[in-house]
Amino acid sequence: MAEETLLTDDFLRQLIHVGEVDILVGLRTHNNAKTIEPVIRAIQAGILKCFPRERSVIVNADGGSLDRTQELIVGASIDDVWSVSKVYALRTLHSISTRYAGSPEPGTALRTILAAADLLRAKACVVISPDSTTIEPDWLQRLIRPVYHDNFDLVCPIYSRQKFEGVLMQNLLYPMTRAIYGHRVREPYASEFAISGRLATDFLTRETWNDERTRIGAEICLTIAAITGNYRVCQSFLGPKAQPDRSASDLVAVMRRTVGALFTSLDSNFPLWSTIAGSQPVPTLGSQSEVMLEPVRVNRKRIREMFAIGVAELEPVLRSILSASTLSELQRIATLEVSEFNYPPDLWGKTVFEFAASYHKSVISRDHIVQALVPLYRGRTLTLLLENRDGSGEEIERKLESLCGDFERLKPYLLEVWADRK
């Protein structure tokens, strides 16, 4: 059920005009005028081309854009699609937009979209990132079709990535989600995904929206809710994904939103995940993950420094989070030069699990715990860069699989520290 206060009267009026739909395409924007036009055009073309008979709507939840984002979305005409793609619209395709209350926050935006999907009884709801400038109309089909025609409840994307893109996903989110919940979902925290109406309604009605950590990490919580709720999950290959420009300072916020939410999910789901061993593949439509091997310029020395400074300066904090042996090993690694630097996967797995256990026990502020993980994550990233500098796509995949294996093997250790730590 949509919460009364979530939807403004004006937005409600717009929804009444739209009426029941089969497909709802959700956008979460905040000052995206620079990129939104091609995204909207691709969405419209995708709907008209692949789902011409379905009742569809584009719903934008905006966080208070000061550029013309909202106007560009609402004003996008399907006649423009005809002139570019020669796709003819059988029926009306609405584009509506609302400014949700509060500060810009993807979780609140998602909640608004889910509420709209619930009210309009959408059979499939797909969320597209407003800065996905590499989007093709076919993405709509690849995301929606499994829900609409094959009764899947959650479709996560798989992208072709540059080998050093999506490092947080490869180093932490994927291996840990896989080890904890036993499902091999490559992008558990996705900016594009599709869900069924029933999962949307279920997720919308959960109490967890009141928890800030869950709300800001709603995407990963959604994936976990689908897995733990026995919903049918699959993955769909979309192709290349443009990496939005992010400054280094964003990393803390991103870690809070993703790792924090993942750690938080462990509390309530303990009875479930504690009994899971190993992992199962999930159905994957289209190609498997592809790695593109274009050279990337990275300042390795700077990353090593950030790791070493973090380990040194955060020693008191780390001492309260990590076991003595883990901390000691990290301190040793912090002394290594770039040429010798190596943060091995099993140590990384132990580190993450000890952080998760400490997070569970709230040994210090939970935000500080996640923040303290940031320099260590940088250290692990440096190892990844060094290991894979000349690696082929297959080699990178093999190493990722090995890392995931380490996380799965270390899961009994997580259970141990989860129970034993003070």
Place this chain on the structure above:
Amino acid sequence: MSLKRQAGWYKDAIIYQVHVRSFSDSNGDGIGDFQGLAHKLDYMQELGVTAIWLMPFSPSPLRDDGYDISDYRSVHPSYGTLEDFRAFLSGAHDRGIRVIIEMVANHTSDQHPWFLESRASRDNPKRDWYVWSDTDTRYGGTRIIFLDTEMSNWAWDPISKSYYWHRFFSHQPDLNYDNPTVRDEMWNVMKFWLELGVDGFRLDAVPYLIEREGTSCENLPETHDVIRELRKKVDDQFPGAMLLAEANQWPADLRPYFGNEDEFHMAFHFPLMPRMFMGLRLEDRKPITEILQQTPEIPASCQWCLFLRNHDELTLEMVTDMERDYMYDIYARDKAMRLNLGIRRRLAPLLDNDRRRIELMNGMLMSLPGTPIIYYGDEIGMGDNIYLGDRNGVRTPMQWSGGWNGGFSTADPESLYSPPMLNPVYGYQAVNVASQKRSEHSLLSWMKHIIRIRRSSPVFGSGSIEFLYPANHRVLAYVRQLGKETVLVVNNLSSAAQAVELDLRRYRGNILIEMFGGNVFPRIGDLPYFLTIGPYQFYWFRLRRI
């Protein structure tokens, strides 16, 4: 009594399309006839129609349900005599009902004496009355209309050893309108019937009268010359008589057929009809508003003819491939329902016999700009028989009662021209005039009611139209206006109740009076006018400033 031919009578008409053969059999031979039809004139008067369009009734081998004429100046013996026709015509006029007949001008039967003479030898004086060729390659750019049966527009004549041109079935050779003698003779045919008193003609297949190499042989300027010549003769000698074009074309291509009020008075709006069905099923006004936006203005004295169903298949020639696929999937899942590029079904089965949808479609038919045509039997919700060949499934006997042969004929059922509908849903025991006359709430009674309301205001026949575009796309709303009279029409195309806000500020101060029940609705103010409207419901409001 002769009904005076009054200029523009067709603009406010309600036309009822009837096949003599299918309506009522007076002599018990299993085939409807003019005496039977005349007996049913009171029914048509009671229904409220103001004109009858008769399908072909001239002598014919009946290989295309009479559209293959072998004598233009007589009545097929199965339907009676010329005297019977006169009596019927007089009876109709006595009741204020006008009569429109078919003028199958493009082609004759291959059994017509003209064609028999023409094919007899290459030097026969009537040789040039038809289009002959030594090869079958001329006019190569011309499409084939009856794709399911014809491979070419040329047919080989073994007698004169040459090819003759036919746009329809090969047993229907096209007349040669480049020949002035043919044009004169066809005018003489029209004059014959006009002198008898008919009020107008539906000219069959008009775009195809003339052929020219390197063209599509459709809508050619020379075809318009032929039509203008006929129209002038009609206006000069029989003022008030009406010419209706059957030209299955896009609206922009149809516009020239009205000329400068010197060609046709009326033309069928073919592309609108499938889009009404599409809009209903999509629950979206887009297909309807789009085609009407593309419909050009026509001269003041001219009029569109609107219809939901007729004796032919629901034609899907004037839609895109995607729309055609959609229509087939939605309305003709069973391939037996499809014929050529269309769907051979009646109104009620197309709409799943859903009374609300039948009413809504008729409501739009009666309120959109044009003269509505009701196909016989659709006013009681007759069904179809897709197991009969060609388009015969929608031409079954009219169902008058639950008795013998549905009251159509006293003949043995086996001897009827077509098996009557017998199934438990649409059979004559379930669907018939007699039982529906007994109920105030029957479809027939409702049809009488809506026709009466439509006739109560000239705004529907002659008024302008302005579409409102409320944000709710499931609602089709428009304002019809003529002089000081304004009517607001609001249609809910959806199976669910809808809320809609209409921008009626320019009518501020008016109150709305619902035309079916006469109830008063709130006065229009500065705010959007808010209405809730039930599933498939529609409102007609008369605007009044009191």
